[in-house]
Amino acid sequence: MSKVSVKALVRIDVDGQWYGPGEWIVLPEEQKVRADALVAYGLAELAPVAPVKKARRTTGS
Template identity: 45%
Template sequence: MISLRALVSLELDGVVHAPGAVLELPDGQEARAAELQRYGYAAEAPAEPVRTRRRRSSD
């Protein structure tokens, strides 16, 4: 899967993605992803941040 973040309101394959939404293209559509990035419609989606666990203070 190729993950992209929509920079504008974008319709792909009949689905409308709002700006900021993460969209996924199937493998094999690298050229389509590169074209969306080249025209400024989408950017590479950042990796999911690693969540750290909060430690509870022992009072």
């Protein structure tokens, strides 16, 4: 399953999740039209490459 990534340019609510400027919004490939609309309205910009996933912290034992 492929994903579409855009970077928020403003504070935006997408499906109940708030994203601030500079945060990555990852949508399923089926919502590419929606991602394109966010870019067209100036709310987000396309990702030049796939975003780097955040490293998960593990708890020490």
